[in-house]
Amino acid sequence: xxxNFFLYIGAIIVGIYFxxxxxxxxxxxxxxxEYTVLTLYPSLxxxxxTLNNLITALxxxxxxxxxxxxxxxxxxxxxxxxxxxxxxxxxxxxxSRSIAYPILVLLLVTNMxxxxxIGIPIxxxxxxxxxxxxxxxxxxxxxxxxxxxxxxxxxxxxxxIPRDIEYQARIDGAGLFHRLFSVLLPLAAPGIAAAFLISxxxxxxxxxxxxxxxxxxxxxxxxxxxxVTRGNILAGIAFSLVFTIPVIILTFALQKYLKGEYLAGxxxx
Amino acid sequence: xxxxxxxxxxxxxxxxxxxxxxxxxMTGEFFVILGPSGEGKSTLLKILAxxxxxxxxKIVLDGQDITDKPPEKRNVAMVFQNYALYPNMTVKxxxxxxxxxxxxxxxxxxxxxxxxxxxxGIESILDKKVTQISGGQxxxxxxxxxxxxxxxxxxxxxxxxxxxARTKAIARGELKRIQKELKGTFIYVTHDQKExxxxxxxxxxxxxxxxxxxxxxxxxxxxxxxxxxxxxxxxYPMNFIPGDVIGESVYEIGFRPEWVEVGKGNLPCVVQSxxxxxxxxxxxxxxxxxxxxxxxxEFHDVNEEIRFEITKYRKFKDGILAEDCNxx
Numbered sequence: 001x002x003x004n005f006f007l008y009i010g011a012i013i014v015g016i017y018f019x020x021x022x023x024x025x026x027x028x029x030x031x032x033x034e035y036t037v038l039t040l041y042p043s044l045x046x047x048x049x050t051l052n053n054l055i056t057a058l059x060x061x062x063x064x065x066x067x068x069x070x071x072x073x074x075x076x077x078x079x080x081x082x083x084x085x086x087x088x089x090x091x092x093x094x095x096s097r098s099i100a101y102p103i104l105v106l107l108l109v110t111n112m113x114x115x116x117x118i119g120i121p122i123x124x125x126x127x128x129x130x131x132x133x134x135x136x137x138x139x140x141x142x143x144x145x146x147x148x149x150x151x152x153x154x155x156x157x158x159x160x161i162p163r164d165i166e167y168q169a170r171i172d173g174a175g176l177f178h179r180l181f182s183v184l185l186p187l188a189a190p191g192i193a194a195a196f197l198i199s200x201x202x203x204x205x206x207x208x209x210x211x212x213x214x215x216x217x218x219x220x221x222x223x224x225x226x227x228v229t230r231g232n233i234l235a236g237i238a239f240s241l242v243f244t245i246p247v248i249i250l251t252f253a254l255q256k257y258l259k260g261e262y263l264a265g266x267x268x269x
Numbered sequence: 270x271x272x273x274x275x276x277x278x279x280x281x282x283x284x285x286x287x288x289x290x291x292x293x294x295m296t297g298e299f300f301v302i303l304g305p306s307g308e309g310k311s312t313l314l315k316i317l318a319x320x321x322x323x324x325x326x327k328i329v330l331d332g333q334d335i336t337d338k339p340p341e342k343r344n345v346a347m348v349f350q351n352y353a354l355y356p357n358m359t360v361k362x363x364x365x366x367x368x369x370x371x372x373x374x375x376x377x378x379x380x381x382x383x384x385x386x387x388x389x390g391i392e393s394i395l396d397k398k399v400t401q402i403s404g405g406q407x408x409x410x411x412x413x414x415x416x417x418x419x420x421x422x423x424x425x426x427x428x429x430x431x432x433x434a435r436t437k438a439i440a441r442g443e444l445k446r447i448q449k450e451l452k453g454t455f456i457y458v459t460h461d462q463k464e465x466x467x468x469x470x471x472x473x474x475x476x477x478x479x480x481x482x483x484x485x486x487x488x489x490x491x492x493x494x495x496x497x498x499x500x501x502x503x504x505y506p507m508n509f510i511p512g513d514v515i516g517e518s519v520y521e522i523g524f525r526p527e528w529v530e531v532g533k534g535n536l537p538c539v540v541q542s543x544x545x546x547x548x549x550x551x552x553x554x555x556x557x558x559x560x561x562x563x564x565x566x567e568f569h570d571v572n573e574e575i576r577f578e579i580t581k582y583r584k585f586k587d588g589i590l591a592e593d594c595n596x597x
Contacts, residue, residue, distance in 0.1 A: 164350075168355075174370050175370075
């Protein structure tokens with residue numbers, strides 16, 4: 001009882017610590033600038049609520065362009081990633097572990113290298129290939145990071161699907177198409193969704209590749225950075241707020257899919 | 270319809286799992302493959318299903334070589350040990366799956382599924398997810414899915430091993446009833462000799478990659494061809510003692526616990542422990558340095574010295590049955 005009490009107090013303190021920046025963001029977004037960015041001692045409370053900050057910032061192409069670019073890039077990254085990670089993860093789950101695990105570790109090597117080290121040579125090549133400053137190019141580069149992670153996730157997902165189910169499907173007369181779309185993919189759906197969402201979220205706030213490969217008309221993270229550092233603070237604040245919302249929604253969506261029991265039931269006796 | 274296995278050999282690396290299996294299974298036969306774990310029973314079943322390819326040998330169905338036919342082209346049904354139900358589907362969809370794959374008409378699928386569900390008594394759970402039903406029900410659904418398409422033969426890989434003792438006993442009787450009703454050819458794998466003896470028309474004992482004996486359950490129990498089979502089949506292994514004690518000096522003699530009369534005769538032994546099963550008692554007994562198991566109706570104390578008489582026995586020489594014996 002007493003232990004629980006202190007645990008709650010601790011949790012609340014940690015919660016406040018992590019949520020405070022978000023609170024400040026909301027405060028900046030909905031308070032009149034006079035009480036926030038334009039004063040030396042900004043108030044910690046909502047003084048004069050207004051929507052003007054947001055309306056001004058979100059009007060026009062200054063917001064829509066980077067937002068759409070982020071959306072397109074993230075979605076493309078998610079799609080490319082699962083399209084490649086499904087066969088890779090399936091294959092790795094069906095071969096001997098002594099071969100599969102070293103391959104998985106090797107895949108993660110790209111993630112060990114700093115993005116900037118890989119990003120600059122990629123930028124040079126992309127200029128030659130005409131992929132510089134394009135959504136497709138940026139998406140490909142970001143997939144470098146998401147693909148190993150997604151392959152890792154899906155390898156685990158497919159490993160949890162017993163081989164016997166595939167055998168059963170074959171015996172029941174299912175050809176490759178039905179084995180894939182009626183049995184394997186529905187069973188792997190939670191893992192696929194998780195892999196897609198994680199890739200999507202990674203791309204959504206990815207900065208290094210974005211600033212190297214799309215420096216002029218870039219995605220939201222780069223735009224926010226430019227706004228904040230070049231003095232357009234209110235726009236930066238409004239963008240940040242809109243930028244955060246999909247992440248929060250997706251985090252909740254993700255929680256539901258990350259439950260392991262999704263797969264285990266019914267397969268074992 | 271006959272299913273023939275001709276000289277099937279299967280190796281994994283250097284390990285030879287199956288080393289020349291030859292046998293013919295007849296239509297409507299309940300054929301049980303019995304053997305200890307890890308002796309390649311499941312491998313043989315997978316070869317019969319087409320999931321695995323033998324390194325040598327042929328599978329012939331009605332005179333047609335089907336060794337290279339993939340499972341989806343063979344008209345065969347299988348029940349796996351873990352049932353391998355599709356967890357993303359309802360009971361009904363699970364049962365209907367093989368029919369859908371064969372592009373059967375909707376009405377016919379519906380009709381067949383209902384018929385099978387009725388046969389197995391699972392009509393009430395058709396709309397449930399397979400994850401929401403009990404182990405016994407899952408086993409029935411797996412069986413229903415196998416039955417629904419009327420395959421050439423059925424393969425069952427220890428389908429009862431995940432059930433608790435009571436459910437298992439019921440399921441065993443039901444399985445036998447369904448097999449007789451369908452007149453289906455069942456090839457059933459198990460490590461449980463009791464299950465094998467109670468279900469089978471014929472039992473094949475798999476040992477060291479070969480069928481060591483293939484016979485009806487009664488012959489298998491009464492006339493085991495080798496010492497190994499004699500000790501593997503039976504609740505207790507067959508007792509073995511040198512033949513001199515009863516004047517069969519050349520042989521080793523084997524007798525089952527119930528082939529004795531305790532309290533008669535002149536063979537002495539000292540009771541070491543007693544195990545009561547229902548009304549009878551198994552006496553684990555020391556006979557001149559050999560441990561033997563005797564069945565007795567009477568109660569005996571540990572360390573009590575008793576006498577017994579062997580009423581029936583089999584003669585073995587070099588581990589092989591050395592007399593004519595066939596009960597079928």
